[in-house]
Amino acid sequence: MAASASASCRSPLVWFFSLAAALFFASWYLLLDSAAAPAVLDARRQDLRSVSPATKCDPDKALLRVYMYDLPLEFHFGLLDWKPGTGDGGGLWPDLLRHGVPEYPGGLNLQHSIEYWLTLDLLASEQGAPTPCNAVRVRDPARADVVFVPFFSSLSVNRHSKVVPPARTSEDHALQRRLIEFLAAQPEWRRSGGRDHVVLAHHPNGMFDARYKLWPCVFVLCDFGRYPHSVANIDKDVIAPYLHMVDNFFNDSAGYNDRPTLLYFQGAIYRKDGGFIRQELYYLLKDEKDVHFSFGSVAGNGIEQSTRGMRASKFCLNIAGDTPSSNRLFDSIVSHCVPIIISDEIELPFEDVLDYSKFCIIVRGADAVKKGFLINLIKGISQEEWTRMWNKLKEVERHFEYQYPSQHDDAVQMIWKTIARKVPSIRLKINRLRRFSRFEANKTNETPARS
């Protein structure tokens, strides 16, 4: 206060030079400091030259203006055991330029980590960290196209789904309840009934209770397997890829003749839901020449085995297991092993801009279990046609990449763009809701019921 009072006595010229000097030193400080930031995620960093320079994004030029709730720490980075350092203003969000990014737990946790990458990109848009600036955080809800709910629900399932006595419900359940209470109290929720809210629930069991309260929102999901149509559907919601578990196959020159295995599958044969086709296919294919069935999960040593196996195969089999989707499809894509998807109704990410028939072979379940059908189909695909699909896989794989900093048209940006394409239908729903907002005899305020 005292400093600002004395500053107000200075002449405009002095002010101008002070400001210029301050900006000059601040920019150098940021530059040096960001270079020294821990490169937590270097493995997923690619060519940074294509990313916008580290200036704050201009909301007026954004494809999507996003208002993000300042949810308490326990809903997001607190779940990573992250604690704010000095200079992390407010103590709620990491300062990406000064301190780098908090680390997300590894292993299979990562496959549903979209919550982390989307939140980081949104923070970057405001902090002047690198981002393509498609989605930009705004502080005024009235300027926003959508409202982002930064609850790391997948991590909450993975870490806190067990009931620990004396508690009678899991911490994941308790967090969901507190989230519903939080949202019910927000004017933004009350205004739209949640229709413009983006809620992340990529883990099939994420938001297990809350989904039935938050249904008007835009969910970002891996599939609709465990959702009734009224709660989630392709018109309203967004399907996002899994983060792949095998490594990228950079500079892949392993073409048709360098891949000795015709068809590769790794996974459990017996699954609790919907996996009966796996068994049937196993018995149909196990004695075929150049077909490789390998059992066990991709976790642990399985990753190396899968990486080698997929890179040595022309085609990789994807069959519905516990859930309609799995990270196996995205492992196949980054291994440039042409996916054979056995499914009648699978949801595929970004299918409004991607024609999967150009790089996948999709076969109905009923066809796949016909004797000879699948193997004849695969053998009927010429080297020329396979090579076209292989090249297409190398072209599209970037759309399935999660990374920080996010790059043009990677998975993070593809998700933002998909949400942006939903904005007109979100606006339509909200405008219809507003029709009666003032002139109704019995006003019903649609808020998530507290459980």
Added chain:
Amino acid sequence: MAASASASCRSPLVWFFSLAAALFFASWYLLLDSAAAPAVLDARRQDLRSVSPATKCDPDKALLRVYMYDLPLEFHFGLLDWKPGTGDGGGLWPDLLRHGVPEYPGGLNLQHSIEYWLTLDLLASEQGAPTPCNAVRVRDPARADVVFVPFFSSLSVNRHSKVVPPARTSEDHALQRRLIEFLAAQPEWRRSGGRDHVVLAHHPNGMFDARYKLWPCVFVLCDFGRYPHSVANIDKDVIAPYLHMVDNFFNDSAGYNDRPTLLYFQGAIYRKDGGFIRQELYYLLKDEKDVHFSFGSVAGNGIEQSTRGMRASKFCLNIAGDTPSSNRLFDSIVSHCVPIIISDEIELPFEDVLDYSKFCIIVRGADAVKKGFLINLIKGISQEEWTRMWNKLKEVERHFEYQYPSQHDDAVQMIWKTIARKVPSIRLKINRLRRFSRFEANKTNETPARS
């Protein structure tokens, strides 16, 4: 051939000057010729200065690339008794710059004339006639976002819905049948199952038979009153305004105190469908001070009476009649008489970009028939609030204007933009259809069944 052979011997310089001279004279010729074209639709021409100059539109810059079938004359301008003149290349479409636009029948026919205005704008985009170039005709279907079916179905209903013996069906019915046969034979239809086809059926009885065959398409309709949800719905289709029957109220300075009538209604009291609320409201309101109920249609002398009545009223009542929608709403809007819409489920044009609660009052039917509810609601609206809505009406009325040449953000452009916003969901449907296009045991080619 001979001329071109001799021309090829000329020097490049001579060529350059010849070309420049030719272009100079051609441009003057076009300028004079277009100025001399019959000004058929001058009444609907507004300020042409805001329209793009008369050069052909660039498809690469278009919001929507449109492939239009060269349907036989009987489906479109033939229904206007238009015959091609000399120079109307191919004899199928009018040459707008040389011969102006064919005239559409007047009177109530005009209210559903969207087919005419959209087709004219598409022709303009290719012929270099004035247009904002949002939708641009392309000749290569592979470049197109959507396929436009230029059947003037509203005019077909209005002119040919009677059965004339010895024929056993109406000419409208026969035209629909021939359209289905035409579409079934097109590779564009077969490729998408019609999902990217834009079909115009603004008259509630238009396409009465064909709608059940063409359901995968994008319909442009006035409402969904006579359509089952599976055939037409707000996710898939486009609601377009009626062309208003009363004249525009240019330079309207008739504010709150210049409009003595509080509430105005013109229309039949008894309607065959859904009109019971009209009677109830009539008995509720007929003795209220400053409320005017006037009977009879807007056609004939009614137009002048309506024009005067609406311009002298603060609020204009819109109640569902035969159909959920009517031109009365758009008459109210261009008269800047704040519409009171009594409806639970009316479909409003362009509601994904327009918040109707800013310039309309929408009341549920059950509320409207409560004694005193409506009149108290209207009386409770302050002069200040009414004036805000009146000003908003003057701002939005341009979105409900059909005209040639089309202007930025008029009804024609708003329809194109609405269709453009549907393109991602159309692409999603087509990509899903393609999933199995090659690898299915029993291919089912979805074509409109011939009736």
